[in-house]
Each structure stands twice: as structure tokens, then as C-alpha cells.
Amino acid sequence: MTTVEEAAARSAAGSHTGSGIQWWRIRAGVSEVLRWVLLLALGIAFLYPLLWLLSASFKPRGEVFDNALIPKTFTPTNYVEVWDQLPLLAWLGNSVFIALAAAFLMTISSSMVAFGFAYFRFPGRNLLFGLVLATMMLPGAVTLIPNYLIWKFFGALGTNIPLWGGALFGSAFYIFLMRQFYLGVPRELFEAARIDGCGYWALFRRIAFPLTLPSAIIIFLFEFQASWNNFTGALIYLNFGTPENFTVPLGINYAMTKYSPTAGGQGDYQYVMVAALLVTLPMLILFAFGQKYFIKGISAGGMKG
Template identity: 75%
Template sequence: MATVPLTGARPPVVVAPPGPATPPEPPRSTGRRIGRVILWVLLIAFGLLFLYPFAWLLSASLKGRGQVFDNALWPETFHWQNYVEVWNQLPLLSWIFTSVSIAVLAAVSVALSSSVVAFGFAYFRFPGRGLLFGLVLATMMLPGAVTMIPIYLIWKNLGALGTWIPLFGANLFGSAFYIFLQRQFFLGLPRELFEAARIDGASYWSMFWRIAMPLSVPSFVIVLLFEFQASWNNLQAALIYLNAGSVEGFTAPLGIAYAMTKYSPTAGGQGDYQYVMVASLLVTLPMLVLFAFGQKYFIEGVATTGRKG
């Protein structure tokens, strides 16, 4: 006899057993918190240490003649007229224009020439490529003092003394360090891009200018920043090749060195070094602005360069 279920009866409800509870996050240990505090204190301390020379320079530029070289970071009296009088005391605008012009020429020329050579070493396969690249890198081992006199004689025989040409002319042939830097970046680019371009009929120059260069903007900006900064602070070359010219034709570093001598009491000056401090501060600001705007490309280029070799 079959069993007939009662009308309206509900099936039994099966309740799943509760799963394991999510364990609470362990509280952060006291030692880890102390370590982070110590790290932040060290970072702030080193940051203030590196900012101290700039703060001292700013303070010295606002002081009078007798208080320039004290260690007080807060002047007793603010001499704002120093920033107005410096343009009458020194041809600072002419110095800045000369430095900017030479730095731009040097940075652009070495960035382009080094990129072309680096692309050749990265893309082409030919016998002796490794040996030739090693010889290029070996030039970095030569001290600058060894090549100083031969380079001077070359520019003298070319009649370029007293002009801007010796300060950026050598950059037209590239730089070993920048060639190495750009080559490492080019090696990280997919080779299939260039092979596809060759199949489509692109020339080697088109591959370099239309594919390699747009993809290597971060490393290219790094080379520009490095060389602009090196040319901007290059006192030695300006002292050798421009020292015999007029004062208005000096670069900013050479002009500041001239101002230090001009205001020295031993050279008949009155010790007005506050104008030198103002000029030094104004000459420093363009580099700060340049690195602030190029920081994004600088970090990206450092992070991506050298990932393949």
C-alpha cells in the first residue's frame, strides 16, 4: 500500500552549517610603527639637510653687505632692493641668455646624435658590433684632463676660440654615456614593430623617427635634462674658451666667478657679495623649474631604461 503525502505539508528546510568566520586583521605591531616613525624622521632630516644650502642662499640674498656670510637664516633687515640693484650691477640678463642658448644647443645636439648612434647599435646586426660598442664605452674611462689640451688645440686651429662653438660642438658627435642609456631603452622596444615597418617599405630613418623616437620620449627627456644641467653648470669650458671675450658674453657660472672677483676687497671691491648671492639664486631657479616640469618623464625613463640588455 503506497503512502500518500498529506496535502499542504512543507518539505524540511535544510540549513547549511555556518562557514568559518573571517579572522580579524592582526593589530599592527608596535615595532613596525616605531620603524615607520624613525623612517619619516630620517627622511625629513635629510630633506632639511639638503634644503639648508638653498635656504642659506635665499637668506644671504636678502641681507646687507656686512651680514652676508653669517649663519643666520632670518635676516635682521630684509634688503629687497638687492633684487632690483643686481640688474644694474651685473649684466645678469646677458649671462642668462648666453647660458640658456648654449645649454639648449648642447642638450638638443647631443640628444639627437646619441639617439641616432644608439638606434644603430640596438637595431642593426653586423660583425664587430660588440667590440665597437665596447670602444665607445671605453672613451668614458679617459679623464677630462687628458683630452683637455688636444681638444683646445683642435678648436684653436679651427679658429673657434672666443665663440660658443667649443661649448656645444663636440655634442654633435654624441656622448658615450648617453649612447649607452638610449641603446638600453631601444633594446626594450619590440623588434616586431621595426620588422613590420620594413615590410611596409619604411626606410631606416623612418623607423627611427616615426617609431623609435616617439616611444623613447622618457629616455630622450632624461638626456636633455642631464646635458642641459651639465652645460648650465659648466664653468671650466667657459673659463677656457670665453674668458678672453667681453664680460657681457660670459655664461652665468663664469659671470658669477667674475662677480666674486669684482667685489673682493683684495681686488679693489667693496665686499658687496649680496649681489653675487642674488645672481646665484636667480641662476638656480631655471634648473629647479626645468626638473619640476620634467619630473614625470625623468621617473618614467629611469624606471624603464635598462630593462633589457
């Protein structure tokens, strides 16, 4: 092959290679666009109920269920009138107290039990831990009647004590989660602290718990959310007195019944929409402040797994 033919062949090969690279870039760009379109569509699908709720809260009574995201008649006075129509402030106060108490007690009790299973070595430890985990297999409906009878025996029916008192005994799932974190803490730290004169409580308070704080914050967030959304418990233990003693989920249900035309109401569901939107704000704020701990705890748990 002559020099001219070799140059032509190299030129043709380079042309094919360049075309291949250009085609690969086009495919990569199209894939990137499709991925963003899919993510945007899924994001809109998840956000649509919240956007609908926000729109309905600014509508008058006759337009609440027209499915229009932009209100035809903008009615911001709903946010003023709702405080006169419903004891919303009392519901928020009750739910905040119960959720904070349940989350705090659940975090501390589960952490202490988990530390005991992770640090102490005693006969039957694995068997006892297995029994604790076995309680996760029990459906919640199985324990409803026994728990109700226990709280009735203590005279706690009609109070909010049953909604946070059970957190004193921890949760099997949270105990398992915290135990895995405690097992990742080097035992040499505890041994060195014991040599320096630290007691068992000091080991937990000064070493174990601070080192596993992200996981504790995860438990706090999860339990706060579970307690905030606990409708069944409030329906069982609080559905005896006045509406001012209700929690947020039970209060929203009460408002739906109050404004229902079948119950003698006028269909003023715009106040229910405003109340439902306002009671979601504490959860959004809590997640906004605890998000970095949530991500840190999940990533740490994945590394330990």
C-alpha cells in the same frame, strides 16, 4: 581539566596574544616616527644651503655671512640693484642658448648612433661598440688640450661654439643608455614598417625615437644640467672677451672676484647671492616639468635591466 580551568587558560592565552599584538603596534608606530624624523632631518640638511642662500640674498652687505636664516635687516632692493651691478640677463641668455643647443644636439646625435648599434648588424659591431664604451674610461683632463687645439684650428676660441659643438658627436654613456632602450623595442615593428616601405630614417623618426622618448628626455635633462654648470669649458674658451659674453658659472666667478676686497671691491657679496639664487631657477623649472618623464624613464630602464 575542568571547563572552568579551560576557560581560564584560554583567557590567559588570549591576554598574552593581545599584549603581543599591542606591543608590536607600539614598536611599529615608534619605527614610523623615527623614520619620519630621520627623513625630515636629512631633508633639512639638504635644503639648508638653499635656505641660507635665499636668506643671504635679502641681507645688506654687512650681514651676508652672519649665518642667520632670518635677516636682521630685510633688503629686497638687492633684487633690483643686481641688474645694474651685473650683466645677469646676458649671462642667463648665453647659458640658456648653450645649454639648449648642447642638450638638443646631444640627444639627437646619441640617439641616432645608438639606433645604428641596436638595429643594424654588421661585422665588427660589438668591437666598435666596445671602443665607444672604452672612451668613458678616459679622464676629461686627458682630452682638454687636444680639444683646445682642434677648436683653435677652426678659429672658435673666444666663441661659445666649443661649448655646444662637441655635442654633435654624442656621448658614450648616452649611446649606451639609448641602445639598451632600442634593444627592448620588438624588432617585428621595424620589419613590418620596412615591408610598408619605410626607410631607415623613417624607422628612427617614426618608431624608434617616439617609443623611447622618456630616455631621450633623460638625456636632454642631464646634458642641459651638465652644460648649465660647465665652468671649466667656459673658463677655457670664453675667458677672453667682455663679461657680457660669459656664461652663468663664469659670471658668478667674475662677480666673486669683482667684489672681493683683495681685488679692490667693497665686499658687496649680496649681489652674488642674488645672482646665484636667480640662476638656479631655470634648473628647478626644467626639473619640475620633466620630472614625470625622468621617473618614467628610470623605471623603464630598471624593468629592462
